[in-house]
Amino acid sequence: MTDFMRIGELSERAGVTPRTVRYYESLGLIPRGEREGNGQHYYTKETLKHLRKIDQLKSLGLSLEEIRDVSIIYFNDTNDKNVIKIKAKHKILEILRQHLASTNQKMDALQEFRNDLLANIEYFEQLIMDHQK
Amino acid sequence: MTDFMRIGELSERAGVTPRTVRYYESLGLIPRGEREGNGQHYYTKETLKHLRKIDQLKSLGLSLEEIRDVSIIYFNDTNDKNVIKIKAKHKILEILRQHLASTNQKMDALQEFRNDLLANIEYFEQLIMDHQK
DNA sequence: CGTAAACATTACGTTAACGTAAACGTAAAC
DNA sequence: GTTTACGTTTACGTTAACGTAATGTTTACG
Numbered sequence: 001m002t003d004f005m006r007i008g009e010l011s012e013r014a015g016v017t018p019r020t021v022r023y024y025e026s027l028g029l030i031p032r033g034e035r036e037g038n039g040q041h042y043y044t045k046e047t048l049k050h051l052r053k054i055d056q057l058k059s060l061g062l063s064l065e066e067i068r069d070v071s072i073i074y075f076n077d078t079n080d081k082n083v084i085k086i087k088a089k090h091k092i093l094e095i096l097r098q099h100l101a102s103t104n105q106k107m108d109a110l111q112e113f114r115n116d117l118l119a120n121i122e123y124f125e126q127l128i129m130d131h132q133k
Numbered sequence: 134m135t136d137f138m139r140i141g142e143l144s145e146r147a148g149v150t151p152r153t154v155r156y157y158e159s160l161g162l163i164p165r166g167e168r169e170g171n172g173q174h175y176y177t178k179e180t181l182k183h184l185r186k187i188d189q190l191k192s193l194g195l196s197l198e199e200i201r202d203v204s205i206i207y208f209n210d211t212n213d214k215n216v217i218k219i220k221a222k223h224k225i226l227e228i229l230r231q232h233l234a235s236t237n238q239k240m241d242a243l244q245e246f247r248n249d250l251l252a253n254i255e256y257f258e259q260l261i262m263d264h265q266k
Numbered sequence: 267c268g269t270a271a272a273c274a275t276t277a278c279g280t281t282a283a284c285g286t287a288a289a290c291g292t293a294a295a296c
Numbered sequence: 297g298t299t300t301a302c303g304t305t306t307a308c309g310t311t312a313a314c315g316t317a318a319t320g321t322t323t324a325c326g
Contacts, residue, residue: 008302018303023284038292040303056242059235061194064283073253081256086264093257100250102192103243109189110240117233120206123214124226131219139323141272151273156314171322172274197313273322278315285310292303 004042007033014051021051029054029068030075050075060106069095137175140166147184154184162187162201163208183208193239202228 010033011018024030030050033041053074057067072081072092084092143166144151157163163183166174186207190200205214205225217225 006303017285019284019286022304038303039305040292057246059194060239060243060246061192070250073249081260086261089257089261089264093254093261096250096254096257100247100254103247103250106193107240107243107247109193110236110243113190113193114233114236114240116206117203117229117236121226121229121233124222124229127214128219128222128226131222139273150315152314152316155274173322174273267326269325271322271324274320276318278317280313280315282312283310285308287308288306290304292301294299294301296297296299 003044005044006040006042010043010048010051014048015055016051024051024054024064027064027068029064029071066099070099136177138177139173139175143176143181143184147181148188149184157184157187157197160197160201162197162204199232203232 005013007018007021011021014021021030025032030047033043033047035041054064054067057070058064062070073096138146140151140154144154147154154163158165163180166176166180168174187197187200190203191197195203206229
């Protein structure tokens with residue numbers, strides 16, 4: 001198991017371009033791949049997971065900035081969390097709660113949208129059936 | 134009940150700017166407000182509903198183009214639908230099914246995200262409690 | 267009836283999230 | 297051991313979804 005990969009493999013397996021990987025690095029969304037003396041950067045499967053999670057959250061309509069808000073959930077381990085100061089913890093909690101609220105709203109809206117889709121799919125299926133006989 | 138309003142009232146009640154209304158008109162996302170001889174446009178409550186629905190779908194991560202895809206659900210009445218040709222009906226059905234599939238995926242992802250949020254909110258609440266005693 | 271507030275139209279500006287090209291070093295394959 | 301593919305850095309380009317400013321017209325108000 002070759003646990004290290006270069007940016008080409010990483011980006012391909014994540015379904016993004018190298019440019020996107022570098023862009024996310026520049027935003028601090030993912031850790032910078034370590035270099036080995038030469039100029040090249042090497043990444044692990046962890047980074048791959050991060051990229052996939054980012055893609056998922058993006059599909060939910062979160063901006064990269066919002067993803068950075070909640071990235072503490074996915075991209076910091078427990079050790080790091082203990083280092084966070086008490087004031088920051090309150091701030092984080094507040095942000096998480098805000099995201100929870102908007103997530104709840106989105107779930108409701110999505111449910112409604114899904115019902116609308118289902119109803120209309122049925123409706124158009126019927127229209128086509130009627131046309132065929 | 135003054136059923137007609139101008140762009141100022143419409144946009145304010147929809148929580149958008151006049152610019153946004155005109156932009157959506159230019160994309161064919163909402164019907165152009167009718168004019169009364171003079172230059173001004175008048176809108177109905179229907180258009181207000183459309184704007185609110187668009188806003189909701191946008192919050193779900195749909196682009197304006199995707200919203201136009203599914204706008205037949207909200208913005209065409211049954212009469213109009215009967216005018217659509219059979220070939221177009223198949224096309225619409227295909228698009229609706231694609232949106233259903235991605236909506237299902239989003240629901241799952243959203244559910245997962247919500248759980249992550251909840252777990253972390255609990256976790257940070259605990260951290261703060263520990264700190265207080 | 268004059269004047270301020272609202273509307274219309276046109277056009278250039280802005281931001282997020284990358285794309286793309288250039289110019290150069292590195293690695294892989296033959 | 298040299299082509300050929302891959303990586304790095306820098307910088308300008310692009311698209312969606314509007315913002316904003318300018319200029320002229322229309323409406324509302326005292």
